Amino acid sequence: MADRVSPQLNGNRPRYGVRVIAAAVLGAAVVVALVLGYLGTRYQSSTPAAALEKVSIAMPSVPHAALMYIAAARGYFAEEGLEVTMMPTIHGKAAIELVVQGKADLATASEVVFVVSITKGEALGIAANMFNSSKDMAIVARRDRGIAAARDLIGKKIGVTLGTSGEYFLWAFLIRHKLPPESVTLVEIPPEKIAQELATGTIDATATWQPNVLDAQLALHDNAVTMYEPLAYTETFNIIGRNDFLTGHSKAIEKLVRAMLKAEEFNRARPEEALNLVAEQLKTDVESMRPGWKNFNFRLDLAQSQLMTLEEEARWAMERGYVEKKPVPNFLPNLYLDALLATQPERVTVVH
Amino acid sequence: MKIGSKERLATASLLGVICVIALAVWWTYAELDDASRERREASDIARALTDMRLVTDEYALNHSERARAQWYEVSRRVDNLLAASRLAGQTEQELLAGLRDKRTEGQQIFGDLALTPADDRTDASGAELINRRYEVQSLNRLLIFEQDNLGAAFRLSDLATERGNIAERRLFVVVLSGLALIATIKVGVSWSIRRNVLTPVARLQHVAYQVAGGDWGLEFGRGGDDEVGDLTRNLGRMTQSLRHSFARVERSNQELVSLNKELETFSYSVSHDLRGPLRSMDGFSLALLEDYGDKLDEEGKDSLRRIRAASQRMGRLIDDLLGLSHVTRVNLKIEIVNLSEIVREIAAALDHQKNARTVQWLIEENLTARADKNLLGIAMQNLLQNAWKVTGKTPEATIRFGMQRQDGRQAFFVADNGAGFNTDYAAKLFEAFQRLHHADDFPGTGIGLAIVQRIIRRHSGTIWAEAKEGKGATFFFTIGQPEHDNPGQDNPAG
Numbered sequence A: 001m002a003d004r005v006s007p008q009l010n011g012n013r014p015r016y017g018v019r020v021i022a023a024a025v026l027g028a029a030v031v032v033a034l035v036l037g038y039l040g041t042r043y044q045s046s047t048p049a050a051a052l053e054k055v056s057i058a059m060p061s062v063p064h065a066a067l068m069y070i071a072a073a074r075g076y077f078a079e080e081g082l083e084v085t086m087m088p089t090i091h092g093k094a095a096i097e098l099v100v101q102g103k104a105d106l107a108t109a110s111e112v113v114f115v116v117s118i119t120k121g122e123a124l125g126i127a128a129n130m131f132n133s134s135k136d137m138a139i140v141a142r143r144d145r146g147i148a149a150a151r152d153l154i155g156k157k158i159g160v161t162l163g164t165s166g167e168y169f170l171w172a173f174l175i176r177h178k179l180p181p182e183s184v185t186l187v188e189i190p191p192e193k194i195a196q197e198l199a200t201g202t203i204d205a206t207a208t209w210q211p212n213v214l215d216a217q218l219a220l221h222d223n224a225v226t227m228y229e230p231l232a233y234t235e236t237f238n239i240i241g242r243n244d245f246l247t248g249h250s251k252a253i254e255k256l257v258r259a260m261l262k263a264e265e266f267n268r269a270r271p272e273e274a275l276n277l278v279a280e281q282l283k284t285d286v287e288s289m290r291p292g293w294k295n296f297n298f299r300l301d302l303a304q305s306q307l308m309t310l311e312e313e314a315r316w317a318m319e320r321g322y323v324e325k326k327p328v329p330n331f332l333p334n335l336y337l338d339a340l341l342a343t344q345p346e347r348v349t350v351v352h
Numbered sequence B: 001m002k003i004g005s006k007e008r009l010a011t012a013s014l015l016g017v018i019c020v021i022a023l024a025v026w027w028t029y030a031e032l033d034d035a036s037r038e039r040r041e042a043s044d045i046a047r048a049l050t051d052m053r054l055v056t057d058e059y060a061l062n063h064s065e066r067a068r069a070q071w072y073e074v075s076r077r078v079d080n081l082l083a084a085s086r087l088a089g090q091t092e093q094e095l096l097a098g099l100r101d102k103r104t105e106g107q108q109i110f111g112d113l114a115l116t117p118a119d120d121r122t123d124a125s126g127a128e129l130i131n132r133r134y135e136v137q138s139l140n141r142l143l144i145f146e147q148d149n150l151g152a153a154f155r156l157s158d159l160a161t162e163r164g165n166i167a168e169r170r171l172f173v174v175v176l177s178g179l180a181l182i183a184t185i186k187v188g189v190s191w192s193i194r195r196n197v198l199t200p201v202a203r204l205q206h207v208a209y210q211v212a213g214g215d216w217g218l219e220f221g222r223g224g225d226d227e228v229g230d231l232t233r234n235l236g237r238m239t240q241s242l243r244h245s246f247a248r249v250e251r252s253n254q255e256l257v258s259l260n261k262e263l264e265t266f267s268y269s270v271s272h273d274l275r276g277p278l279r280s281m282d283g284f285s286l287a288l289l290e291d292y293g294d295k296l297d298e299e300g301k302d303s304l305r306r307i308r309a310a311s312q313r314m315g316r317l318i319d320d321l322l323g324l325s326h327v328t329r330v331n332l333k334i335e336i337v338n339l340s341e342i343v344r345e346i347a348a349a350l351d352h353q354k355n356a357r358t359v360q361w362l363i364e365e366n367l368t369a370r371a372d373k374n375l376l377g378i379a380m381q382n383l384l385q386n387a388w389k390v391t392g393k394t395p396e397a398t399i400r401f402g403m404q405r406q407d408g409r410q411a412f413f414v415a416d417n418g419a420g421f422n423t424d425y426a427a428k429l430f431e432a433f434q435r436l437h438h439a440d441d442f443p444g445t446g447i448g449l450a451i452v453q454r455i456i457r458r459h460s461g462t463i464w465a466e467a468k469e470g471k472g473a474t475f476f477f478t479i480g481q482p483e484h485d486n487p488g489q490d491n492p493a494g
Helices: A007-042 A063-074 A092-100 A111-119 A165-176 A191-200 A212-223 A243-248 A250-269 A271-282 A286-293 A304-319 A338-343 B003-062 B065-084 B090-112 B124-212 B227-295 B298-329 B339-352 B373-390 B423-428 B448-458
Strands: A053-060 A082-089 A106-110 A124-133 A138-142 A157-160 A185-188 A205-208 A224-227 A235-242 B334-338 B360-363 B368-372 B398-406 B409-416 B463-468 B472-477
Touching (some): A063 A286, A082 A092, A082 A250, A092 A111, A092 A124, A111 A165, A111 A235, A111 A304, A124 A250, A191 A205, A212 A224, A212 A286, A235 A250, B003 B090, B003 B227, B227 B298, B373 B448, B448 B472
Parallel strands (some): A053 A082, A157 A185
Antiparallel strands (some): A138 A205, B334 B368, B409 B472, B463 B472
């Protein structure tokens, strides 16, 4: 329509146009707000902290700590505002010792070394369980020493790393087979020498974890007899720290747990990539890791059932003489629930 | 794009959105239903596992055969529930797989709890210790498995609840988004209607109003590509055509006005200029009769008398022509005029003139009209004089003035019971110099009714007559919206 006909009417058009534009903008804003709101319910962005908080973690170079390696490699720690320094140790027991000595803020270790430390009076706590497996631990024995079944272990020399899950597994294994644990001779051997000692015949068998199990099998070749017992023991790997550190750095622990949850999700969504990434971090061959890897469960939680395991292991520690006999300690104060409760509370089934 | 196409597009979009919303709602409802079913399944599993944990505790306390039997019964129930489970999703499947594995392990542990002897190489006290350790370990493991299984069942329930929550949120978002989308489409449609229909129509209305008010300079414009645009262009063409027609009429009108004015001026001046010779003719004829009457014979006197009569008749003709010219040129002064009063005054004058006759006057009282009093007086004078004349030979002459309603209008009338006339010639009644009677029967110039018609026309009225020969005639006239004080030259039609 030509504009020259009616100045009055043309003068009205902008007013109406403004109303239309305002209505359109309002409608569009409503739609955008709804879409963003909806997306907001599905994705919660993490806001990286301005300054990174430093945390040192002592940890053995084992696949059990895979979520730690994934979180570090994928940059999840930095995303959550943490600068994590990993301090490699030969096993979880050594890692906990660094924490006890104040040389590391946190450690990753099996619950057995944690129990031993607690029964010895250390003020430690578990922030989260991040791994469990009933088929990680195994007895690898020399066939040429007449060992074919569990009962053949009686009277034999069995190499273990004392005070670790390896020793506890042997105990549980023997009981499961109704064999007296005292009927075998324990020989203290550090993990990295187990395969060698078994191969040279210093010991008749060993009770240990991956990748030592695989190393021992490879060292013995056809001479190896491997015995698993998933009904006897479920090993867990945990994030452990001093109680004062855990309570004093609650935000940092929360960030750590959040980063580990991202690592867990990554492992669940892209398992092959996660395996490659962990193998790369551990500087080991992927194929050598694969047999054990399939039996590993990587999940962050704090379960009520873990209290029973801890109490059972405390009784074992006393029977083994690591500490004098006394009532089984209450482990509940040694489970630090706050971080998981703050992030994903449904993962905490500990009665609290 | 045409408005019709836009309307179809908007309707299709709206229906499309509604279909999408309906599908989304249906899909979400199905998800809610699934989530509810999964919650029920998870609850059933959790309930069975709780029962199992209860009988395991009872068995651990006293090893009763009843508790053992119940354990196996509830164990079968759990297995059936796990086998029948339709829980989907990767996490759910992983949890179910874990549950089944632990179930298998738990069954094995519970089965092994039926006391088997300790290793035969141990002594009695050693065997008792081993059996005790074995039982403690087995029960511990069993309880741990069952506890973990319960945890897994609750996780299944949580997942189903979360799925339901997500579905509910999605439903909320879908419904709100749909409503927002519908609102946006509605705003868009309204905007489009306003922009493409209402605004152009308002503009058309405005222009049409201005054109109707006489502002022919406004243009309708080119318009858009839609139906309103077509209408705009057609109206534009129509207006242009009318503008040209009016311009032609205007030109003709002006030419007519000019010609009319010249004609009036001419007739006025001719009439005026003729008066002098006529007066001379009459005056000198009278002088001849008075000064030389004794020297003329009767034939000469008669000729002079005829010259005088002709001169006087011509003078009256000229007066009437001037009157006719006057009524078309004079400015109107509109006011409320009492026609009854005017009629009564004219009747009185006629009654008192020389050689007056006896006429019965029937005058309706207080009839008024908005008109120019002088012109209407002239009109009434002519009408009444006409009635007076045509009743000259009627023994009981009656002249009536009144008003009656005709087609919702006031129609004034002057009726007489005089000579009447043949209505076949009624069309000639109001033409100048046209007469329906011979001048010897009823004298006159034949201009009176022409003057009356022009006066009525100037008052936007109409005049007509009904008559029967020998029975009388009735002249009706109406007064409409008079010309607004326009000078006569603005009414070229006269």
